[in-house]
Amino acid sequence: MSKKNLLNSKDIEIILHRLACQLIENHNDFSNTVLIGLQPRGSYLANRLAELLKTSYHIKDLELGLLDITFYRDDFRRRDAPLEAASTEIDFLIEDKNVVIIDDVLYSGRSVRAALTAMQSYGRPESIELLVLIDRRFSRHLPIQPDYRGRQVDAINEEKVLVTWTETHKKDAVYIEFK
Amino acid sequence: MAELSVEHLLGIKYLKENDIDLIFRTADHFKEVINRPIKKVPSLRDITIANLFFENSTRTKLSFELAEKRLSADVINFSAGQSSVKKGETLIDTVNNILAMKVDIVVMRHASVGAGVFLSRHVDAKIINAGDGTHEHPTQALLDSYSIREKLGNVKGKKIVIVGDILHSRVALSNIFALQLQGAQVKVCGPTTLIPKYISSLGVEVESNLKKALEWCDVANVLRVQHERMDIKYFPSTREYTQLFGINQDILNNLGKKIVIMHPGPINRGVEITSEVADCNESVILNQVENGVAVRMAVIYLLAQQVKR
Numbered sequence: 098m099s100k101k102n103l104l105n106s107k108d109i110e111i112i113l114h115r116l117a118c119q120l121i122e123n124h125n126d127f128s129n130t131v132l133i134g135l136q137p138r139g140s141y142l143a144n145r146l147a148e149l150l151k152t153s154y155h156i157k158d159l160e161l162g163l164l165d166i167t168f169y170r171d172d173f174r175r176r177d178a179p180l181e182a183a184s185t186e187i188d189f190l191i192e193d194k195n196v197v198i199i200d201d202v203l204y205s206g207r208s209v210r211a212a213l214t215a216m217q218s219y220g221r222p223e224s225i226e227l228l229v230l231i232d233r234r235f236s237r238h239l240p241i242q243p244d245y246r247g248r249q250v251d252a253i254n255e256e257k258v259l260v261t262w263t264e265t266h267k268k269d270a271v272y273i274e275f276k
Numbered sequence: 277m278a279e280l281s282v283e284h285l286l287g288i289k290y291l292k293e294n295d296i297d298l299i300f301r302t303a304d305h306f307k308e309v310i311n312r313p314i315k316k317v318p319s320l321r322d323i324t325i326a327n328l329f330f331e332n333s334t335r336t337k338l339s340f341e342l343a344e345k346r347l348s349a350d351v352i353n354f355s356a357g358q359s360s361v362k363k364g365e366t367l368i369d370t371v372n373n374i375l376a377m378k379v380d381i382v383v384m385r386h387a388s389v390g391a392g393v394f395l396s397r398h399v400d401a402k403i404i405n406a407g408d409g410t411h412e413h414p415t416q417a418l419l420d421s422y423s424i425r426e427k428l429g430n431v432k433g434k435k436i437v438i439v440g441d442i443l444h445s446r447v448a449l450s451n452i453f454a455l456q457l458q459g460a461q462v463k464v465c466g467p468t469t470l471i472p473k474y475i476s477s478l479g480v481e482v483e484s485n486l487k488k489a490l491e492w493c494d495v496a497n498v499l500r501v502q503h504e505r506m507d508i509k510y511f512p513s514t515r516e517y518t519q520l521f522g523i524n525q526d527i528l529n530n531l532g533k534k535i536v537i538m539h540p541g542p543i544n545r546g547v548e549i550t551s552e553v554a555d556c557n558e559s560v561i562l563n564q565v566e567n568g569v570a571v572r573m574a575v576i577y578l579l580a581q582q583v584k585r
Contacts, residue, residue, distance in 0.1 A: 165305065168317035168347075168577075179581045181278035182305045190313070218314040 100259070104248060104271040109230075112247040116228060117149045119245050120197065127159050129223070130195040135212055136165040136183035139200035141262040142230055146199065162187035164198075169211040192220030197245075201260045203229040206241035231258050231271060278302075280578050284403040286392045287412035288453035296458060300422055302574035303567070310346060310569055320349035323580050325381045326374050329406070330356040330367075333385055335541055335565065336406050336416070340383050343572035349580075352379070367391065368398050375401055380583045381576065384408075402579045410444050410505065416540055417450030419571040421458060423564045424495055427536050432459035437489045439521060440499035440548055443470045444506070447499060447540045452478055465489040466521060469510040486521050490528070495536040498523060498549050514547055524550045534558050541565070 104112070124130040127150070134143025140163045150156040167182035198212055209227060216222065230247040236254060250273070252258055257274040280295050309317055325344045329337055337353075344351045354374065371382065382399070384392055385406040392405035407413040425431050436455055442448045442464045455462050456479065463481045464471060471482055483489040490496055501517060511517050528535070537549070537559040545551045554561060 168305075168309070168319040170319075173319055174581060174583060174585070179279050182302065184305065185308055214318065218309075218312050218316070220313065 098274055098276055100272045100274040102270060103231075103250065103258075103273055106263075106269040109247075109269045109271070112230070113145060113149055114153070116245055116247060117146060117154055120146070120150070120228070121154060121156070123226075124195060124197075127156050129193075130197065131160040131162060131189065131191060132197050132199055133162045133164050133187070133191075133212075133216070135198065135200040135208060136163050136185070138202075138260065139198075141264055142201050142260075143199040145262075146228075160189050162189065164212060164215055166208060166211040166215050169215040171207060171211065187219055190220045191216065191222045193223050194220075196222045196225045197228050198225060199228045201229065202231045202233060202258050203227070203241070203243055203246075204233050204236055204258075206237050206239035209241050210239055230260060233258060278578075279581065283579075283582060284392070284396045284405075285414050285575055285579065286396060286403060286405050288414045288417050288450045288457065289412070291414075291454075291457065293457050296418065296421070296454065299418060299571065299574045299578065300425060302578060303422055303570040306346075306573040306577070307567070307570040310566075310573075316346050316348060318348045319577060320344070320347040320580050323347075323381065323583065324350045324352070324377075324379045325383060325576070326352050326354060326379045327406075328354045328371065328374070328382060328384045328386075330384070330386045330391075331407070333406070335568075336385065336413075339565070339568040340404075340406060340415075340572055343569050343576060344383075346569065347573055347577060347580075349381075349576070352377070367395065371395060371399050371401075375399055381579060402583065404575060404579065407446055409446065410449075411446050412450045412453075413446040414450050414454075415568070415572050415575060416447050417454040418575070419564055419568040420447075420451055420497060420538060420540065421454050422567050422571050423538065423560050424460075424536065426563065426567065427560055428494065431455065434460045434495060435463070435493045436460055436495045436497060437463045437465050437483065437493040438497045438499065439465045439486065439489065439523070441470045441501050441510075442466055442475065442499070443472050443510075444502045445499050447497075451497060452480055463489055463492065467511045467517065486523070487527060487530075490523070490531055490535060493535055495538060496523065497538040497540075499540065500542060500544055500548060518547055522546075522548055522550070523553050525552045525556070528553060528556075528558075536560055538564060 134140040147161045163186045165183045165185045167180050226244040228245040229243045232243050232246040232249045233252050259272045261270050281292050381402040383404045383406050386408050389409040389411040391408045392403050396403045438448050452462050463483050465483045539561045
């Protein structure tokens with residue numbers, strides 16, 4: 098298996114700043130907006146963005162939640178290995194809020210579909226948007242597109258996109274793995 | 277990976293420590309779910325569960341049914357009182373008739389010891405034992421341990437005394453297995469007539485003095501005197517039982533430390549435990565009921581993961 102480096106830590110930093118600015122453009126001071134990171138991997142990106150918005154762009158009172166979608170997946174019992182749930186940490190209601198769902202890679206769209214269902218347990222939001230670091234177009238199973246994307250990638254199905262974070266792999270990077 | 281080592285939940289004695297750990301970690305997530313405004317997840321949309329209660333039950337049946345509904349499973353209920361069991365149908369026939377309706381999981385309570393094990397060998401469904409005679413009641417033991425873990429942070433190394441009718445109690449036996457598996461120390465306390473003869477073979481000590489037992493323990497799990505299972509008189513009178521083995525506030529006040537009070541219900545207030553104790557701050561009796569739903573959701577969810585189509 099070989100892998101190609103798609104983004105290095107500098108690229109990711111620039112993208113994070115751009116995404117933060119795009120969010121500010123649409124959501125001003127975030128007074129009626131909440132960020133929801135999808136567990137497990139979307140939570141790193143969500144935490145990073147929230148931190149950036151607070152420190153570099155002086156957004157106060159930013160609400161960030163983490164959502165686990167394991168119990169809402171449509172492939173329960175259809176996978177080879179069982180999935181273990183991660184924790185959901187949403188201590189606010191999303192009723193009438195503008196929600197931004199955050200995940201690292203958008204591939205089939207099924208996780209986002211599950212997240213949309215899961216969100217119903219926390220109220221009826223005013224609107225929901227989707228932010229992803231990597232958008233793998235041409236591989237969607239559902240009619241779901243991101244509102245904010247870090248980078249669009251034309252990877253074919255046999256290839257795998259791997260996002261690593263300093264928190265987990267000591268390095269911010271995005272790779273494409275070829276079999 | 278996150279999978280139980282067993283195909284059915286027939287008793288705690290078939291489980292490994294990792295299984296209990298996995299069930300508790302999963303129950304943590306479900307506890308969060310049942311405290312949401314909308315307390316339901318769609319995981320088990322395509323699973324059908326039959327609750328077969330050949331013996332009376334109120335809270336266990338309600339708890340299982342609620343757990344199943346919170347997971348979005350389809351549920352059918354069966355009580356022996358209103359069924360063909362009275363017309364002479366055998367257990368396997370009854371269950372096979374129900375399975376012909378495409379049921380994936382059977383939750384069963386039965387008066388005969390080993391009914392769950394017997395069924396698991398003869399029918400093609402996941403079996404969850406909701407109490408078999410005086411043998412095991414695994415989900416009760418799991419929720420008891422879960423409640424201890426929640427209150428004290430850990431079960432390992434804790435000292436637990438089970439007070440009361442040990443002889444007729446499936447809760448006691450399952451609790452002993454579960455607590456020992458997790459590294460806790462267990463003692464039992466009760467009238468000698470209600471302590472099983474071979475209890476020491478389980479590595480459980482007997483303490484006949486309630487005060488000494490309570491001084492030793494971190495947690496007291498108080499059991500109900502099961503008059504309905506007693507064919508002979510095991511102690512002279514209820515009044516005498518209360519005097520020797522009833523827990524009241526005075527006894528707790530004189531301990532010089534706080535201990536956690538548990539009771540699997542239903543409580544005979546004023547017999548094994550006074551109202552004051554049952555409702556005190558150290559009592560986790562109602563937490564046990566809430567945790568029961570989360571733990572049962574976890575068990576059902578983990579077993580349903582193994583259902584193949």
